[in-house]
Amino acid sequence: MGGKLVQHDATKLAQGYSRAVRTVEVLSIVSFYTLVAAVAWRGFPYALKAPWLALAGLFFGYLLADFTSGFVHWLADTWGSPDMPVIGKALLRPFREHHVAPKAMTLHDFIETNGNNCLISLPWALGALFMPLDVEGFGGLLFFTMTSITSMIFWVMMTNQFHKWSHFEPAELPAVVRWLQRYNLILSPDHHDIHHRAPFDTHYCITTGWLNVPLMRLGFFRGMERLVTALTGAIPRKDDIGLAAALEVAPLPDAPSRVATHTPQH
Ligand SMILES: [Zn+2]
Numbered sequence: 001m002g003g004k005l006v007q008h009d010a011t012k013l014a015q016g017y018s019r020a021v022r023t024v025e026v027l028s029i030v031s032f033y034t035l036v037a038a039v040a041w042r043g044f045p046y047a048l049k050a051p052w053l054a055l056a057g058l059f060f061g062y063l064l065a066d067f068t069s070g071f072v073h074w075l076a077d078t079w080g081s082p083d084m085p086v087i088g089k090a091l092l093r094p095f096r097e098h099h100v101a102p103k104a105m106t107l108h109d110f111i112e113t114n115g116n117n118c119l120i121s122l123p124w125a126l127g128a129l130f131m132p133l134d135v136e137g138f139g140g141l142l143f144f145t146m147t148s149i150t151s152m153i154f155w156v157m158m159t160n161q162f163h164k165w166s167h168f169e170p171a172e173l174p175a176v177v178r179w180l181q182r183y184n185l186i187l188s189p190d191h192h193d194i195h196h197r198a199p200f201d202t203h204y205c206i207t208t209g210w211l212n213v214p215l216m217r218l219g220f221f222r223g224m225e226r227l228v229t230a231l232t233g234a235i236p237r238k239d240d241i242g243l244a245a246a247l248e249v250a251p252l253p254d255a256p257s258r259v260a261t262h263t264p265q266h
């Protein structure tokens with residue numbers, strides 16, 4: 001692309017990882033594992049009675065995780081800035097850091113790798129745990145939903161691990177991980193490489209990457225961006241790559257009246 005990329009400073013972004021964020025991450029991980037274990041305990045007797053439904057739910061959850069990883073990644077790459085209160089430091093900063101220092105995540109420990117995803121999964125884990133299952137005529141559907149949600153959040157939690165592995169050199173990885181990557185059962189390095197080319201506007205799904213091509217063909221993320229811009233006037237990727245480069249990806253024909261001056265329309 002021709003427009004000059006204006007990105008954040010990697011060192012400053014790395015320094016934004018505060019003690020408060022780390023405490024939240026530790027609490028999120030402990031709560032997440034406790035809740036998922038409780039849901040598994042609750043669902044186990046039902047899974048014995050309907051094993052195929054349980055397997056279907058687990059697989060559907062894997063697909064949902066890939067979609068969720070793409071949607072959350074797109075949200076965090078495209079909108080907002082690390083300077084925003086609360087979510088800026090906790091959720092947006094790592095995404096900005098990852099584009100300017102992609103290898104930095106390979107040095108992150110278990111807590112920094114998994115804390116974020118455990119945090120965003122907590123409401124879903126609570127929902128699955130307290131979902132009613134014994135409703136006359138809907139038992140199968142409710143069990144499938146509970147299994148899908150639990151599988152989804154489990155694989156969403158694993159997503160940062162899969163993503164992290166895609167940034168390691170192959171020689172640094174266990175043979176089983178390389179095997180899973182080669183057969184695209186988890187995110188492969190070659191596939192994920194496509195996302196890391198400026199302006200970082202495609203291939204957001206990072207669990208398996210299976211949904212990247214279908215979503216691109218549907219124009220899903222470009223359509224969502226046009227919708228958000230129409231509603232709010234925000235310019236996608238402005239904070240990540242700078243205004244000029246961002247406008248090159250998502251030009252706004254009517255920008256002067258709506259975005260720059262906010263002239264009231266009558
Ligand atoms: Zn990204």
Ligand SMILES: [Zn+2]
Nearest residue numbers: 098102163192
């Ligand atoms: Zn990456």
